[in-house]
Every structure is written in structure tokens, then in C-alpha cells.
Amino acid sequence: MVLDSRFEEALDAAVVLMPNEVNPTASILINDPDCTGSLIPVGQATSLQSASFFVDNPFFVTPAPPLIVIPTPPPSIPGNIVNAWFSPNDRKYCIWFKPDEDDNGNELPTLTRGFFENNERMGSWELAAGCDNIEGTGELFHLNQVTGIVDKVNNIINIRIDRTSKNLGFEDFEGFFVDPNKMPAGSDYNIGGICAAENGRSMPKLMYLVSQTTKRQLLLWRNLD
Numbered sequence: 001m002v003l004d005s006r007f008e009e010a011l012d013a014a015v016v017l018m019p020n021e022v023n024p025t026a027s028i029l030i031n032d033p034d035c036t037g038s039l040i041p042v043g044q045a046t047s048l049q050s051a052s053f054f055v056d057n058p059f060f061v062t063p064a065p066p067l068i069v070i071p072t073p074p075p076s077i078p079g080n081i082v083n084a085w086f087s088p089n090d091r092k093y094c095i096w097f098k099p100d101e102d103d104n105g106n107e108l109p110t111l112t113r114g115f116f117e118n119n120e121r122m123g124s125w126e127l128a129a130g131c132d133n134i135e136g137t138g139e140l141f142h143l144n145q146v147t148g149i150v151d152k153v154n155n156i157i158n159i160r161i162d163r164t165s166k167n168l169g170f171e172d173f174e175g176f177f178v179d180p181n182k183m184p185a186g187s188d189y190n191i192g193g194i195c196a197a198e199n200g201r202s203m204p205k206l207m208y209l210v211s212q213t214t215k216r217q218l219l220l221w222r223n224l225d
Helices: none
Strands: 005-008 013-016 029-032 038-041 083-086 093-097 099-101 107-111 115-117 120-122 125-128 144-151 156-162 170-178 206-211 217-222
Touching: 093 144, 156 206
Parallel strands: none
Antiparallel strands: 005 013, 029 038, 083 093, 083 217, 093 125, 099 107, 107 144, 115 120, 125 144, 144 156, 156 170, 170 206, 206 217
């Protein structure tokens, strides 16, 4: 079966439309007339799944963008990191970043690990936001401690999410800040409220992360400008 494909200049890559009825274990081959003159298999054996497979799945806990994003500089780096950063693809998913501070109250690159003090949540956490006034109802991504570095000066982000309380181990992410205006056209990454998008309002700050475990991409936008 020959699949419909198109080249996206903004991504510098081909986008392929997969049919719904395709066999989940089908092999994917790329025609290479210029170099080998033959069909080249795409990496190792692949498995095609519907979008529902990736929702709060133990193997893919974080939400993934509907498009593969290849960001380009220059970034728009926020003055402060502290606060909730939300996924534009799953409005309930967020990470609360709380950097360490120097003696003058300025944010340091290192993050404060999540902890409780007098039954109050402190530090950095992966959370299921309180959509419909309900925070965390068994989601795998709720209430997991976060540590790492968010270096605004050098635009380097390295974080670790600790999901050992759910027997899911650790997941490391690497990334940096990107310019929201460089996102692919039609991706509709609008901020609005926490749980619902609002047309016409683009996100002011955007963080791009890649899981070092699954290689899936994660986009996060800051709730405050």
C-alpha cells in the first residue's frame, strides 16, 4: 500500500497519513530511488496504535503532541520558572516547578524536590490539575516528585520525574525553551484557561522536552506570562 505523504518545510520532514484499517504490526518501508534504488525499512519492528493507547499508559505516562515538533531558536525565556506548566494537548497534565533560591530570593537553576510540610505540598511535582474542581483521581501522572535543572541562562532543561510510588521507576527529560511562534502552522496550541483552550490567545512561554526513556516529546506552557 502506498501511503499519502507530504513534505512540511517548517518541520524539514515528511508527514505520512496512516489509514485506520492498517495492521498494527505492518512493516513501514521508505522508497529510496536516489541512493539504494530499493525500499528501506523504518528502524526496528513498529507497532501502530490509536490515540487512546497513549492516554495515561504505564509505558507513555506524559501526553504527546499531535505533531512531531522540531523546534528552532530563538527561544522566549521567562523571567521566572516557578508556577504550573501545562500540556497544551492534555489540559489536566502539568508540572509545578519550584526552583531553589539564593539569599536574595532569586531563582537558582536547581529545582526543589517535592515534599510535604504540615500536610501542604511544597517543591516540584508532576500533577493532574484540578479540572472540574477535582485534582488527581488515580492518574499515573499525579503527585510524582520532580528534581533537576532549569537553566535559563544557558537554555538547558534536565529534569527527572520520580514515579517509584506507582512502581513505574524514573523518567528523565532533556530540553530547552522554544519560541511558540515557531510551532507548525495549524497545531492550535492555544492557552486559555487551565482546562479549556481559548481561541485567539497564544501561549507566552513554551518548554520543549524529550523523554530519554521513550523519546516522546512533551510540550509545556507556563500559566503566567
